[in-house]
Amino acid sequence: MRVALLGGAGYIGAVATRFLSALGHHVTVVDGLIYQRDDQRLLSTATSFIHADLRDADALRQALTGADAVVHMGGLVGEPACSLDERLAVELNFASPVLAAVAARDLGVPHYVLFSSCSVYGQREGTVDEDTTPRPLGVYARTKVLAEQYVTDLLSGCADVTVLRLATVHGPSPRQRLDSVVNRMTAQAVATGRIPLNGGSQRRPLVHVGDVAEVLAAVLGHPDGHRVLNVGADRENYTIAQIAETVVRAVSGALIDRGPERDEADARDYRTSFSRLAMLFPGSCSTPLIDGVRQIAGVITDRRITDPDLPEYDNLRGLRACHSAGFLKAIRSAECERLHDAYARAYEGALR
Template identity: 35%
Template structure:
């Protein structure tokens, strides 16, 4: 299968693409390069990559591909603080245009990297794919609206699939330290303290980056009738945790570490648990391998072996918002987050 992966140079993409190549697929990337150089331990594997802003993709760019895996996006809620309209421009409008271009080009399968954040503020129940949407951020709202627009494109020749990833964590060559597990562990390793940014009570569904990559790989080759115009919560049954329990598990694994609260820590309205039984039951071949404890142990070993320092951890390299702000401050990007010609 010939597959285009947008965002192949990001946190998830650099780990997903070698998996797909190893399975025998012909993989091409598409990435604008916001996070070039933000490497941890090793650079991404070489891969043919189209250096195109996802907002500028045309049907001609997509001719000859059997599938598109769409990962590219402003990747978390804090990035929306730069300018919420950019989240809608890149995450919503550009995603829909990309899907339409793919359909025009004859691409048969379009796998969209959605998010459990579209559930927003949930109930006391574990939310399945039929639960109401309740996004509380532009990022979450953009995921809802893309799913709705892609569903309208579904027909006999075009199969969109929506993978609603739980909160990702785990080791990647393009590490992110701005996701909850990686962040708590980074503080623990570099300061001896697990610093909570909230009161610790909210629930989070969690999934290892490699289990996400595995889910995408299975969706790409699954029978059409199983995945056509379907949403799947991506994670593992039993992997919902309150933030305070994540912090305590980090403290149990990292020696001489104490749990504390950051200055100004407040309650977090993003509070939900997710039901992952559909993907484990209905997606052929999907067998998640990672538990939170195993993932923390893996990442702790990598932080330790890599000599992660407090200066490095607090710098812009592993925080997506800080990297983008650095590009803006240095005049590399304009206010629309487009590269400035030099």
């Protein structure tokens, strides 16, 4: 199968590229190398690589020509990064997937896979599933919701569309992140022996990065109209405090510095059902949290990462550096401006 991975050099993309290539797929990676602009070692397993901005319509058409499937997994991740420059986030997380959908439609690509997030559910009592109406709380989640809607509408009747709403991802990658909750706590525990924790009652569903790559391979092999899948496992729903406690069990000598519950900028709080994925692909997402913690701890103790505080391991700090240096900014093309206006209309009153 010929697969175009848009954002295939990122944290999840680097793992997915290796996994799909090992299965024998022809993998074309398109990536702007935002955080590691000069490091192409991550791409050694890709069949081909296009160094391009994911808002570049010509580059998207080049990558999608002859493809059996396109996977859009690029963009800015997390509310802090997206809030740094809302217009840029809209272009990368909403406009770019739409531009790719237009190219897929025009070129007759039969399957489009869009990476989204369980963050779209916001703050909920009880358990959410794929039929729960999204309630996005910030820029990141809002752009994901709109991308889902527009891509699905554009490709209705033209292609299969699979939306993957990922739980919070953890574990090692050739393009490592250490700013997501599990990886961050583990890195802190190994480096300092302490995990700062204020309250910790908010809930997060978790999924290992390798399991995400396996789910992607499974859905690519079984296109089936329009579907939305939460990606994770029911047993991998944790509170923030439970995550910290798991890290302490895995990292010898580590302690939790407990503080009072406080109002957080990230107010997401939800328990997620993954029964639909489990029914379609039994055995999916079987890696437990503690395995991911041990793997990240090993990366640091073995000194495969010698300085976990470098900006390249933190999406927000890396983005700030690129943004302030002028390497990454909103391009304000006619199409990006049109889609930004659509975003502004959809969330009128929620914008800063």
